[in-house]
Amino acid sequence: MILYLNLNLRKDIEAMKTKKKAKNNFSRADFFRTLWQYCEGGDADLRAFPSKRTELVPSDKPEAVDKFCADNDADNLFFGVALRRGGRTKKHITEIPAVWCDVDYKDTPRKAFIEKSKHFPFKPSVMVFSGGGVHLYWILQEPVTQVEIGQVELINRKIASALGGDMNATDASRILRIPDTVNRKPERNNALCKVERIDNFAYFLDDFDDLAEPDTVKTVSDKDTDYDPAKKNRRAEQIMQCAFMAHCQADAATLPKIQWYAMISQLVREKGGVRLIHELSRPYPAYSAQETDSKILHALNDTGPLTCKRIRDLWDCGKDCGVKSPAALAHKKEADDNIREQIQKLNEKYAVVMLGGKCLVMQETVNPILGTPDVVFSALKDFKNFHANCFVRGPDNKKISLPGLWIQSEERRQYRDIVCEPNGTPDGCYNLWRGLAVEPVQGEWSAFKNHIFEVICDEDRDLFRWVLAWIADLFQNPGGERPGTAIVLRGGQGTGKGTFVEQIGKILGKHYLPVASQSQVTGRFNNHLKDTFLLFCDEALWGGDRSKAGVLKNLITEPIIMIEAKNKDAFPLKNRVRMIMASNEDWVVPAGIDERRFAVMDVSDRYKKNYPYIEKIKDEMKNGGREAMLYDLLNLDISDVNLREIPKTKALLEQKINSMNTVQKYWYDPLADGEGDTIWENWVKSDELYQNYLMFCDNIGQKKYRVLKPMFVKEMKKLCPKMTLSRPRAENQVRGYNFPSLEHCREMFEKFINMPLDWYEPEDKIL
Known part of the structure; x- marks a missing residue:
């Protein structure tokens, strides 16, 4: 019987209705008020992953739920649908307020779910978008207790079978996402978990009795259990790599029942796992499809796969694979593959290099102005700081810093040196040479x-x-x-x-x-x-x-x-x-x-x-x-x-002349002027020659490039090797320099500059 709540809801639910809330405008408080409205009271089981923080809070204290969510905002946040007292396991359940279904759009596409829901006879009381699918709740007018847990789980499986839901989410102690929190799975892109709809429907548990039996029971008959290796799921393949699982397959005919159940518990939640379980179980002489189905259902309702610690008590493989159970090998492989993929993505852009004795990170980029390939170098600290917000999940589901993981990875790209070598790349070096931009082709230019x-x-x-x-x-x-x-x-x-x-x-x-x-x-x-x-x-x-x-x-x-x-x-x-x-x-x-x-x-x-x-x-x-x-x-x-x-x-030649030092320019100037300048007297006083040079430097604006007299004389002798020092009596023994002819001086200057010059003759100057 379906009971409409417009007559029986509590005042707060009636008030919520009168608000005429628009779609997607329901709060977390509205959700919990609706879910637990018929419960007498108990503790809400709140959990945060991957930090593994947990808390039991009174169900009538929504502010306690809000505080837990705020304190653990960086995690994925869940709650137990059933209320508890004194603990968090199934035996601590006191009231179950609803039956439910978890639909993941990855396994059941949204269009397929919508089509299935059209034929489902019961409208959900609450619909929550989980970030990758929907969580559906059918509120029970009379919450059930420990005695009816088995019936609740059976109904959950029936609903999951009808709507394409997750069979692993049918357990009475199941936890689901808290609304108004973020789904932080990498593939969900931080999608917000939010309440999509709250309707005024409530049900009794026996309203669902006539639903079809779940596929898990229907489809594991003997004719359907032929295992097709071509359909083997990658996760199941990884689980079967376990030495214990290989033992279960090799020794299936004599496998003790407790080991048989341990094998079932590892595969039961995997896609294609039921078929594989039957295939592995069939060599047992007393194999029964019905008994196998019963064990499968028992394993589904159990707390999870048997741990490696427990399995070693049954059969010691002598190994330590670093996982809690063989089933975790699948997750470990997925995590390892994801880590390897992320490292390869960094390798496409970055590499570790030794440069000038320093260990640096090289980034291959494109020059934003020229549009050409380029590389830039960063210190390890700067690289880590830039990628400080990048994480991956490890096999234990803990967050690992991606830059640190890449730096330590054996698969990182690295080079011992940088070269720019068109003739081939030395071993272990990064080559900056990219080749020519065009290929040679005969043609016209x-x-x-x-x-x-x-x-x-x-x-x-x-x-x-x-x-x-x-x-x-x-x-x-x-x-x-x-x-x-x-x-x-x-x-x-x-x-x-x-x-x-x-x-x-x-x-x-x-x-x-x-x-x-x-x-x-x-x-x-x-x-x-x-x-x-x-x-x-x-x-x-x-x-x-x-x-x-x-x-x-x-x-x-x-x-x-x-x-x-x-x-x-x-x-x-x-x-x-x-x-x-x-x-x-x-x-x-x-x-x-x-x-x-x-x-x-x-x-x-x-x-x-x-x-x-x-x-x-x-x-x-x-x-x-x-x-x-x-x-x-x-x-x-x-x-x-x-x-x-x-x-x-x-x-x-003109560049040489412009580049000459002050002494050379000083000497070139009279050579260019030619005959008639006072410098070409047979003899010039030493002091007068040097003072003339100083004035020349001032006149051409190169005062700061003047040289001392000894350097001046030394440079002049380079320019005019036949310049000689003398003390003529006619000049009262004053020191001075004798110069050769203009033609000879020009000839020596051309030899000095190693180029012929076009000298101006005196008549040219007059003209």
């Missing part, structure tokens, strides 16, 4: 080739040959010895300097880096250079900063580079950097007198700001030109080109 010849090399065929060889060497020999020279392009804006370098860079892909700041080239922090093969310094002016000249030159020639990121120790790498510089300034690089690094060339302005011309080049290169250029340059014979010997261009 004449527009770009003509651009190099006409604009970059200003139709100088020898220079054109040298530049092509320089680029070809970069592609042919990226991991070999570098030539130790850099290309320097001097010319106005819009002449095509950037277009030239950009197309080379697109072939290199990730290993090309354009910069526009001197600090990015000569600064202390140079992590961006660790895997750079072509560095394009676009207007990254040297600016005459002598303190940076050595850094710039070392970057071009030194085989090793010390890489230093901010807040990280420096570490050495093979220096792969080749450099192209571009500027519209007169003085671009610190070219020394015997300069051997900078191949300086003046770019032609014949196509300056000719945008259709530039677009034609870009279109050609985008449509197969880069592949064709790579193909041709990879096959270009450059054996007859000495890339270590830079072309002696007029632009290089």
Whole structure:
């Protein structure tokens, strides 16, 4: 008989009804008030997992339930449907307020459950969304006691069979989720357990007598117990790995009943377990399907599988697998697999590396600006702090810190060193080399080739040959010895300097880096250079900063580079950097007198700001030109080109002159002026010569670079070896210097600078 509660509910239930609550607007207090409204009183069994904290609180104290939930908010929280006194086991049950069903959408999809519920004759009094399914309660007008526990469990199984519920949740001592708490199973994504509906229905226990018997009893007849190995569940497979379970299978014909029951208790709650139990039991001479079904039902109602400690008293396997029971092997395997999966996910992104004597975590990432692959390094502490909120469940269901687990795992990805090596990766090292961005294919790139010849090399065929060889060497020999020279392009804006370098860079892909700041080239922090093969310094002016000249030159020639990121120790790498510089300034690089690094060339302005011309080049290169250029340059014979010997261009000479020290500039100035200057008297007083030098330094704004007189004289003798000291009587024995002829001095200066100069003659100056 169904009893409608609109006449019999207590006042608080009636008040709840008059509120006309909307769906999903029922509170935890509403839920417990409805569930236990007909009970005389008892203790609610509250439990928290995985912390295993428990508490018995009076059922009429909802605030005690709220406090327990607040104190254990980080756990999964459950309550016993039945009220207890004096303990938490089945024998302590005093009243059972309802029958229930736990439906997991993973086992019974929501659509299937809805279809089944349409044909179920009893509407639930309460429906709770569990985070992954539903908990259904049918309130009993007359709560049942210990005497009727068996009947309650049978009805629970009948309901579970009809609605696709969990048979493991039919036990009278079952605990279910507390509403308004979070389902913290990893696969549930912190879903909120909440009351979906409270309806005004109450039932008597015998209303459910006519429900069909549960499938657990119906389907374990002899004809249905043929075990299909193809349907073997992975969890059951893991359980059968246990030595005791293997013994039960091998010795099934003579297995003692207590061991037989121990075997049943391990498999009964697993999917396909009933069929497997019958298959394992059939070799016993006195096998009976009915007796086996009875043991299965008994095991379902038992507190759980027999423990390893108990099994050892029956049959000692001589092993310790680190689990409480053979059934736990399945969970252990799942936990181990999950841990391994999480470690592999971290391995996809992170690795432990030794770098400069430090143990660091390397992260593979993508540069947000350039869109190219990159790696960054973090201290172990920083890595752990970033992932401090990441946990996995261990075999004992305890939370384990994922970063710490990964650091200690034998399966973590790790490297003993970092290299950037196109010629192959040394064992145990992480290679920063990613290869070229395009594949070589025969084709056409004449527009770009003509651009190099006409604009970059200003139709100088020898220079054109040298530049092509320089680029070809970069592609042919990226991991070999570098030539130790850099290309320097001097010319106005819009002449095509950037277009030239950009197309080379697109072939290199990730290993090309354009910069526009001197600090990015000569600064202390140079992590961006660790895997750079072509560095394009676009207007990254040297600016005459002598303190940076050595850094710039070392970057071009030194085989090793010390890489230093901010807040990280420096570490050495093979220096792969080749450099192209571009500027519209007169003085671009610190070219020394015997300069051997900078191949300086003046770019032609014949196509300056000719945008259709530039677009034609870009279109050609985008449509197969880069592949064709790579193909041709990879096959270009450059054996007859000495890339270590830079072309002696007029632009290089001007860089040398601009880079001279103050004494050299002082001497060059009168040489350029020629005859008629007072300096070309046969004899000049020593003090007068030096004072003249000091005034010259002041006039050109380089006072701080003046040298003392002894150094001045020493430098002058290098520039003019035939300069001699004398004390003529006509000058009252005053010390002075004799100089050779202007022509001879110019000749010695050209020899010193290792380049011919275009001197102005006196008549040219007058004209």
